[in-house]
Amino acid sequence: MACGAVCILAPAKVNLGLAVLGRRDDGYHEIRTLFQAISLCDRITLRRLGRGIRVRCPALPGLGADNLAHRAAALFLERSGVVGGVEIEVEKRIPAGGGLGGGSSDAAATLVGCCRLFGVRPAPGLLREWAALLGSDVPFFIEGGAAVGAGRGEILRPLEPWRGRVSALVHIPPEGLATAAVYGKLDSGGLTRRRAAFTILLGLWQGGDLQRFGARLFNDLEAPAFALFPRLAEVKAALGEAGAAGSLLCGSGSSVVGIFADPAVASRAARVLSGRFPGRFVRTHFLARRKRWGVVKR
Secondary structure (H helix, E strand, O other), rough: OOOOOOOOEEEEEEEEEEEEEEEOOOOEEEEEEEEHHHEEHHHHHHHEOOOOOEEOOOOOOOOOOOOOHHHHHHHHHHHOOOOOOEEEEEOOOOOOOOOOOOOHHHHHHHHHHHHHHHHOOOOHHHHHHHEEEEEEEOOHHHHHHHEEEOOOEEEEEEEEEEEOOOEEEEEEEEOOOOHHHHHHHHOOOOOOHHHHHHHHHHHHHHOOOOOHHOOOEEEEHHHHHHHHOHHHHHHHHHHHHHOEEEEEEOOOOEEEEEEOOOOHHHHHHHHHHHHOOOOOOEEEEEEHHHHHHEEOOO
């Protein structure tokens, strides 16, 4: 059933393991990653228009048709056959260039929200197919939660949620990092060594021991990102010293995340480390899949 407006949350993600296995024939890199959605969210409001697509984002004025949310709305209208238009209002909290997937999440939220807005019910799996046309990370955000990503990250296997609540403390520096620059500095030697490490990490996820799991976090993109931005290595180490069970770079950076069993320890770490490093520390937590928290009609 169609409605007049829809509000939907677009969560950030962290990669709790990221193995870069080699370059593909299409120019992308083959990866294995453990995605986890977190409670740091943009907020997307969609309203019906008679025609056309309009994107409004006070934090990022001047967004054009190349914006992922705009492209998602255009793809939805093309593939669904809906006659009409949509206004997209984006309230940004996820920074650009931080490796947290904000643009991809906004695109996924736009697809999900447009379906609700216009009363469209795609066949199972079709929405993820549309999402994959927009970007490697977009399919994950259709449902969120935790998942293993393969290929470019678009081939997904959902995971059961972590047993119990986990606090995630995310450091967001003033500067972002370009994904292409990080991958461009990646040393291709010995990338496949991480296959075994990733298998071990997944086993520890199922075991539910946060200290053991945190000790095994890894990201093959840390070395090139730290070479470009050395202070990030200091942030990672400081999170461990402040009580994190584990810490690592978020995706291709520039954000760094630490995971904590005790939210009080995470809050204390945020206070202490805020005085040491520029930028901000945001305390969040792991989110379950979208069906448990997603869309509000108005």
